[in-house]
Amino acid sequence: MLCLGLGLAACSRTRPPKPFPFELSSITPAATGEVAVTAGPNGNTKLAIEVKHLAPPARVKQGAMVYVVWATELASQATAQNLGALRVDANLEGKLTTVTPLHNFDLHITPEPSPTVEVPSGPVVLKVRISRPLSGSAPFGCDSESDRQRSSRPIALAHAGSEATDQ
Numbered sequence: 001m002l003c004l005g006l007g008l009a010a011c012s013r014t015r016p017p018k019p020f021p022f023e024l025s026s027i028t029p030a031a032t033g034e035v036a037v038t039a040g041p042n043g044n045t046k047l048a049i050e051v052k053h054l055a056p057p058a059r060v061k062q063g064a065m066v067y068v069v070w071a072t073e074l075a076s077q078a079t080a081q082n083l084g085a086l087r088v089d090a091n092l093e094g095k096l097t098t099v100t101p102l103h104n105f106d107l108h109i110t111p112e113p114s115p116t117v118e119v120p121s122g123p124v125v126l127k128v129r130i131s132r133p134l135s136g137s138a139p140f141g142c143d144s145e146s147d148r149q150r151s152s153r154p155i156a157l158a159h160a161g162s163e164a165t166d167q
Helices: 002-012 145-149
Strands: 032-039 045-052 066-073 081-086 094-100 104-112 126-131
Touching: 032 126, 045 081, 045 104, 045 126, 066 094, 081 094
Parallel strands: none
Antiparallel strands: 032 045, 045 094, 066 081, 066 104, 104 126
16 A cells, blocks of 8 residues: 555655647758647646747748647548637747647647638648547546556656657
8 A cells, every 4th residue: 555655655755747849840940849638627738839940921821920739630631720829929939728628639730811710721731649548636647546556656648659658
C-alpha cells in the first residue's frame, strides 16, 4: 500500500509533458511553433500555443485578417471547431491559450478573413496531431494504472507516429 502511494505521489510530481511541435509547411516555411498540452478543468484539454516567424495572414491569403486555430476530432467526417484567433505581432510571433473538450485531435492554423468564421477556408500553415490520455482524475501524463505504479521516472507522451517512452 505504501509503494502504491509513493508511485502516485511520484507521478503527480513529474515534469509537464514536452510540447508538441507543429509540422513545417511549404506555405510558411520559416514558421515554427509548439503546443503545450495539459489537462484542463472538467476533463477538457488546455492548449498553450506559441508560434514564431509566421507571416502576416494577408501575405498568405488575400483578404485574410487573422489566423484561426482549429481542432478536428480524429473521427470520420468530424467538423473542425474554431478554438480562437491567433494574432501575430510585429515580430511575427503569436500566442493563444484555449481549451477544448477533445482529447485526440488534429490542430491546424489557417489565415481567415474573420476570427469568427465557422469553417476553415484558408490554407493550413501549421498543423500537429494531439493525443491526450483519458485518465479520469489522474495527473496529465499518468494515463494508466501501470503508469501510476511506476517509479518516479517521468513519462513522455506519444506524439503522432511515435511511441511513449520512459525518459
